[in-house]
Each structure stands twice: as structure tokens, then as C-alpha cells.
Amino acid sequence: MYKLTVLYGHPTDPAAFDSYYWEKHLPIARTMAGLTGWTIGTCEPDPSGALPPYYMVVGLYAPSRAALEAILASPEGMATVADVPNFATGGSTFLWDEERVVVPVELPVTE
């Protein structure tokens, strides 16, 4: 499986980020067809209490890199990517990788 990880830096206004992300961005992103996995997590302090360098980490999965790029190149994908600057005041970093799996992952829908 291929994965795109999106790392969001700490926003200038976390409450505004959260509100926009869940109420505005997510409905736009949900219009993308073909994803075979999608996870969202807000980063928490590490065991020492230190804040990590990112605010949120998102995982988008597809069967291949070509499939993932095609999803992002669709009108719905382009609208989703174009919306990111509207809320990502702390910037965003994209990591592309083919997932190698040592212990199987099964994550049922929570949202």
C-alpha cells in the first residue's frame, strides 16, 4: 500500500485550525474517491511533556503511488489540496512512501 503522510505545523490559532479542519476541510476532502485508508491524529506531548514539532499528522492510503497521484489530480483532489493554505497557518509537509508492514494494521472507521 502507498501512503501520503501530511504533517501540519503548529497553527497560529489552534482553535481556528480545528474548527476549519473538521467543519470545512474534511467535507471537501471527503469528496475524494478511491482512498483505501485515511487517518487523522492530533499530536500529543511526548512522555517527557515536550510538545512535538507538528500539530497534526494525517495518513492517506491508495493501492499505488500512481493511484494516489490520480486521486490528488482529480477535481476533488485539487480542491482539497487548494484548501490547505486556508487553514494550515503552520505550514504542511508531505511525505510519500511505499508502506512495508511488519505487524498488520487494521483500523476501523471512527469518524
Add this chain to the structure above:
Amino acid sequence: MYKLTVLYGHPTDPAAFDSYYWEKHLPIARTMAGLTGWTIGTCEPDPSGALPPYYMVVGLYAPSRAALEAILASPEGMATVADVPNFATGGSTFLWDEERVVVPVELPVTE
């Protein structure tokens, strides 16, 4: 599900990193019991050809943060964490988050 993401920065010697990671570190890390998911990916250039700021992204899953911390606090977990400086010449960044799942993820073992 709870996830610990480990981001490895670009090592000074990628070939040495790969050799150590897969041949030395992985066997040590495999001794950890209780993980409910474990993925490893080497980052690839983005669609524009630009290299991402990290070399490798690893996901470790457990049913809860407490369970994940307990795994890392076990003798096997401590040995695994203690081994990281032996190869992570580009540094490592740890992100802790509770995973919210929009599209379910199923990743069978590949390694």
C-alpha cells in the same frame, strides 16, 4: 488505536543507515511484544521531484497510549529505543497521537 510516528532525518550515509536498520535494528525491535501494527516506509521524492525533509517514516500502533508506553518501557522496548542513536545520524522525531479513522485501513504483513 494509538500511534507513535517516528520520523528519521536524512542520514549522513543512507546505505549504512539501510544496512543497519534492516539487519541490526529490526531484529532488536521485533523482540517487542504487543504492537498491533508496525509500518516502515522510505520517503520518495514528491511529484515535483523534491526530496522530503525526512528519510524514513515508521508507524507503531497499540490499543492505547498506556499500552504503547508500556511496550517502550519493557526491556525489549528500552533496548530498541537505546539502539536508535546507533544509526539515526539524521536524528529522529517522535509524534504521539490517537488515530481518528475516516477511511478504514487494512495493511497485511509484507516483511
